[in-house]
Amino acid sequence: MRIELVNTGDELLLGDTINTNAAWLGQQIAALGLMVSRHLVVSDGAVIKDAIAEAAGRSDVVLVSGGLGPTNDDLTRESLAELLGLPLELNEGIKTHLEAYFAKRNKVMVSSNLKQAMVPRGAVVLDNPFGTAPGLYFPAELSHSRGWDTHFFLMPGPPRELKPMMETLVEPKLRSLLPDGASRAIRYFKVTGLGESDIVERVEKKLEAVPGLILGYCIRQGDVDVRLSGQPGPVEAGTAIVNEHLSDHIISTDRRLMEEVVVQELAKRGQWLATAESCTGGFLANRITDVSGASRVYGHGFITYANEAKTKHVGVPSELLEQHGAVSEPVARAMAEGALKASGADHALSLTGIAGPTGGSEDKPVGTVFIGLASKDAETRVIKAFFPGMRDRFKLLASQTALDLLRRRLFGLRLG
Amino acid sequence: MRIELVNTGDELLLGDTINTNAAWLGQQIAALGLMVSRHLVVSDGAVIKDAIAEAAGRSDVVLVSGGLGPTNDDLTRESLAELLGLPLELNEGIKTHLEAYFAKRNKVMVSSNLKQAMVPRGAVVLDNPFGTAPGLYFPAELSHSRGWDTHFFLMPGPPRELKPMMETLVEPKLRSLLPDGASRAIRYFKVTGLGESDIVERVEKKLEAVPGLILGYCIRQGDVDVRLSGQPGPVEAGTAIVNEHLSDHIISTDRRLMEEVVVQELAKRGQWLATAESCTGGFLANRITDVSGASRVYGHGFITYANEAKTKHVGVPSELLEQHGAVSEPVARAMAEGALKASGADHALSLTGIAGPTGGSEDKPVGTVFIGLASKDAETRVIKAFFPGMRDRFKLLASQTALDLLRRRLFGLRLG
Numbered sequence: 001m002r003i004e005l006v007n008t009g010d011e012l013l014l015g016d017t018i019n020t021n022a023a024w025l026g027q028q029i030a031a032l033g034l035m036v037s038r039h040l041v042v043s044d045g046a047v048i049k050d051a052i053a054e055a056a057g058r059s060d061v062v063l064v065s066g067g068l069g070p071t072n073d074d075l076t077r078e079s080l081a082e083l084l085g086l087p088l089e090l091n092e093g094i095k096t097h098l099e100a101y102f103a104k105r106n107k108v109m110v111s112s113n114l115k116q117a118m119v120p121r122g123a124v125v126l127d128n129p130f131g132t133a134p135g136l137y138f139p140a141e142l143s144h145s146r147g148w149d150t151h152f153f154l155m156p157g158p159p160r161e162l163k164p165m166m167e168t169l170v171e172p173k174l175r176s177l178l179p180d181g182a183s184r185a186i187r188y189f190k191v192t193g194l195g196e197s198d199i200v201e202r203v204e205k206k207l208e209a210v211p212g213l214i215l216g217y218c219i220r221q222g223d224v225d226v227r228l229s230g231q232p233g234p235v236e237a238g239t240a241i242v243n244e245h246l247s248d249h250i251i252s253t254d255r256r257l258m259e260e261v262v263v264q265e266l267a268k269r270g271q272w273l274a275t276a277e278s279c280t281g282g283f284l285a286n287r288i289t290d291v292s293g294a295s296r297v298y299g300h301g302f303i304t305y306a307n308e309a310k311t312k313h314v315g316v317p318s319e320l321l322e323q324h325g326a327v328s329e330p331v332a333r334a335m336a337e338g339a340l341k342a343s344g345a346d347h348a349l350s351l352t353g354i355a356g357p358t359g360g361s362e363d364k365p366v367g368t369v370f371i372g373l374a375s376k377d378a379e380t381r382v383i384k385a386f387f388p389g390m391r392d393r394f395k396l397l398a399s400q401t402a403l404d405l406l407r408r409r410l411f412g413l414r415l416g
Numbered sequence: 417m418r419i420e421l422v423n424t425g426d427e428l429l430l431g432d433t434i435n436t437n438a439a440w441l442g443q444q445i446a447a448l449g450l451m452v453s454r455h456l457v458v459s460d461g462a463v464i465k466d467a468i469a470e471a472a473g474r475s476d477v478v479l480v481s482g483g484l485g486p487t488n489d490d491l492t493r494e495s496l497a498e499l500l501g502l503p504l505e506l507n508e509g510i511k512t513h514l515e516a517y518f519a520k521r522n523k524v525m526v527s528s529n530l531k532q533a534m535v536p537r538g539a540v541v542l543d544n545p546f547g548t549a550p551g552l553y554f555p556a557e558l559s560h561s562r563g564w565d566t567h568f569f570l571m572p573g574p575p576r577e578l579k580p581m582m583e584t585l586v587e588p589k590l591r592s593l594l595p596d597g598a599s600r601a602i603r604y605f606k607v608t609g610l611g612e613s614d615i616v617e618r619v620e621k622k623l624e625a626v627p628g629l630i631l632g633y634c635i636r637q638g639d640v641d642v643r644l645s646g647q648p649g650p651v652e653a654g655t656a657i658v659n660e661h662l663s664d665h666i667i668s669t670d671r672r673l674m675e676e677v678v679v680q681e682l683a684k685r686g687q688w689l690a691t692a693e694s695c696t697g698g699f700l701a702n703r704i705t706d707v708s709g710a711s712r713v714y715g716h717g718f719i720t721y722a723n724e725a726k727t728k729h730v731g732v733p734s735e736l737l738e739q740h741g742a743v744s745e746p747v748a749r750a751m752a753e754g755a756l757k758a759s760g761a762d763h764a765l766s767l768t769g770i771a772g773p774t775g776g777s778e779d780k781p782v783g784t785v786f787i788g789l790a791s792k793d794a795e796t797r798v799i800k801a802f803f804p805g806m807r808d809r810f811k812l813l814a815s816q817t818a819l820d821l822l823r824r825r826l827f828g829l830r831l832g
Contacts, residue, residue: 013452015442016634019435022457026431036429041438041455051454218432275719281705282698285719289697290807292773294721300729301719303691303701309716309759313729343725357708391706 001178003029004055005039008048008066008076009157012041021065021162028166031186032174033214033229049079056083056143056150061174066157068133070112076154077136081120084142088118091125094134101132126153126169131161137173151177185235189226189242190251192258192404199224202245213238221393222400223251223258248413251404258403259287265410266297266347273406274343275301276314276335278326279353279369283395284402300343304335314338314350327352327364332382336372347375347409349402355394369398373405373415381405381415417594419445420471421455424464424482424492425573428457437481437578444582447602448590449630449645465495472499472559472566477590482573484549486528492570493552497536500558504534507541510550517548542569542585547577553589567593601651605642605658606667608674608820615640618661629654637809638816639667639674664829667820674819675703681826682713682763689822690759691717692730692751694742695769695785699811700818716759720751730754730766743768743780748798752788763791763825765818771810785814789821789831797821797831 005025011017019041026036037059042051048067055062067076081088094117102109116133119125122142126135138152153170155162175181191199196219203226207215213234218225226246228238243250251258266273275285275298285301288294302313307326310316315338316331324330335350353369360366367388374380383405387397408415421441427433435457442452453475458467464483471478483492497504510533518525532549535541538558542551554568569586571578591597607615612635619642623631629650634641642662644654659666668677682689691701691714701717704710718729723742726732731754732747740746751766769785776782783804790796799821803813824831 010451012439013442013455014446014632014634015439015444018439023428023431023434026429028431030430035426035459037459039429039457043451043453047453216430218430277698280702281710281714282693282701282717282719283705285698286696286702286811289699289719289721289771292807294697295775298697299722300725301698301717301721302729303698303705303717303719305705305711305717306715312758313716313718342728355705359711391708395702395706 001034001061002059003034003036003061003063004059005036006048006051006055006062006064007039007041007157008044008051008064009041010044013043021157021159024159024163025063025065025166027218028171029174030216031227031229032171032178032181032184034178044073044075046075046079048076049083052076052080052152053083056146056148056152059150060140061151061153061177063153063155063170065155065162068116068135068154068156070110070115070132074115077115077118077120080138080152080154083146084120084138085145086120086122086142089121090114091117091119094119094125097127097134098132126155126165128156128161128165130164131156131158133161135165135169137170180231183231184229185232186227186229187235187239187253188255189228189246189253190223190255190257191226191246191249192223192251192400193249194224194246196224199226199246203241206241206245207238210234210237210241221396225255248408248411251407258400258407259291262403262407262410263288263291263294263297265407267293269410271297271346272343273298274339274345274348276310276339276348276350277301277303278305278310278335278351279355280351280395280398281305281355284349284351284399287399287403300339300345302339302342310335314342325364327354327368327370329370329382329384332370332372333374333380336374336382337380340374340376346377347373347406349373349406351398351402353394353398355391356388357391367394369394369401371398371402371405373402373409375409378409381409383415417450417477418475419450419452419477419479420475421452422464422467422471422478422480423455423457423573424460424467424480425457426460429459437573437575440575440579441479441481441582443634444587445590446632447643447645448587448594448597448600450594460489460491462491462495464492465499468492468496468568469499472562472564472568475566476556477567477569477593479569479571479586481571481578484532484551484570484572486526486531486548490531493531493534493536496554496568496570499562500536500554501561502536502538502558505537506530507533507535510535510541513543513550514548542571542581544572544577544581546580547572547574549577551581551585553586596647599647600645601648602643602645603651603655603669604671605644605662605669606639606671606673607642607662607665608639608667608816609665610640610662612640615642615662619657622657622661623654626650626653626657637812641671664824667823674816674823676707678819678823678826679704679707679710679713681823683709685826687713687763688759688761689714690755690761690764692726692755692764692766693717693719694721694726694751694767695771696767696811696814697721697771700765700767700815703815703819716755716761718755718758726751726768730758741780743770743784743786745786745798745800748786748788749790749796752790752798753796756790756792762793763789763822765789765822767814767818769810769814771807772804773807783810785810785817787814787818787821789818789825791825794825797825799831
């Protein structure tokens, strides 16, 4: 099945908005075992018509986002109706939704908004609970008049409206268009502590040997999503292989992030976490407090960028700093144990290292980091790691390794 | 001048990589007073040829990124050479660069890399100091054989290679193709504390009245870039208008971020900053420590998520917490003053608020935040702000407001 994606919006072409929708939709399509074959961005206004016609001539499915709003420049609905020779008819259901939407917000509905209640004859309305612009689905029959056999889906541009519409209405419809789509299963495994090549080496050949199994990766800094799709039998066989060979590197199978897994597990146990960060400068604390409900497990954090702060707030003896330097195993240990004591928490993570770009030495090059974990009921553990490169990458990977150390302790796994 | 952008790369279509290059290039083109008219993404491999041919038929300039690497799927160079009927010739300069590149990294150069040293006859090599794939410029004359009059620029896909090539080699060439491009001036103003509509109201009509001045905005959360371009005269006239009406809301005119401006100003003065964060949970500290050289101005940070942490580490009296609640003017004040004392810094910023999604009340709804600034040589100042919505937006806007408070004190401006 050939799928093309068309976006409209001057803000995309001017670079004022990064096109995250395209990547997100690409992943949704990939999860069905398909790949978008072309992705085209055009300006607001009349050019959308040519863009849709070009894509339709080559494709089984055209996904369009943007241009469903109330302004004169929003012409996606009208352009496709014109291409297919379909009259626009007022849809009373949408009109009622629009009126309610504006009333709830104490806003006046201007007449241009009624444009959004016009539906080309034969098109199926896709409800948009999060905005004013409904989506539209045009079954392939509607395109036969043009000599095409193409399904069209029109979706709004704002991600908070597009994503739920894609997940709840468009994806199931796409699935139903695939010969074996209705029964297709998808599994995700979020994996950390292994590079892409390690994952390939451990499982790729074995997974490729399962007939009918579709394998995909989404590689990010700090973790990799392994995606298995296909009929339930092959997906189950693949799941067994992944569980066996990636085992304790699997953070979650429900797409939860590392910080969510850790915070939620701490909450389940009623335990508290503290942090003492030097080189990551608050990045770890920020990840933890990004999780809703973090205040039930996280109370105290220290950013001890200066040596004096390490001594004063988390009790690192100054002799230790003088003897071993701030970036050292004993200092990471003292920071974690000091943060545990100063906070009364059950666990404390510490990081001390050289984020760069300056400050490295031959002995301790830029990228060197010591990560400590102290716990009330277990021995303190310190690991050394090395993440050279940019500062943002360093902060991300160092904090990921710290959270993984705690995850491993919480779940009783081997500590790194 | 009509410009189209073509990207190649399966990782873009599969959504594994967000296409940040497209937005960045869009901004660079917009800065020349132009707009990309179409942006097309295609798969790796042979389809790039059709994509380039389509774009060329409609455009004065085609920018292509990706597909210049050493693998069989990297066919951009070869496809355009074939379209224009140009033979590929080995370029000794590139070969030498490649050999040196691999030698420096102690890697063996395999023969497929030599593909990157092949240059279509007549094309101009664009040096790539940050990678192995040189860029290529094809002047419009080379396309006359096809009946086109189109300039082509081929650039590598990785941002760290593409961006410097665009800035130093492609942009000046594009400029020279514009009738008045060589003398065109560009000015940026990074503005904070005003919404888009405020900015429009203050300056848009006045700027639009300047003949020959091209106005653009790039709107982000927390700040807006106002961009003026055109001939030097109109740009100077526009600059005077912006300076007069946006005055102390202008953070920088050299695209520096708020945290860079603040950290660099503190460094210049030899002053130190401390932070005490509740609701922002390390986000502010992380922004500060994202700036290279932050360790010269930032030594101590406290994340006092729990009330007990506010009392223990930055000395907020527990009666104050009981009497006013953690989210209050007196607590923000005590946190800032306590952080100043505990750190010995010259300035301390504090934040206490309700990031959400839960925890709000009628009196203090989700989004409420108190921000304090204590300084050695000035009175403590506390402001109240309100940023409802998502947690990430709250953290960003609250930290931006805190940094702006300090910026205003450092530069002797009115404090909010």
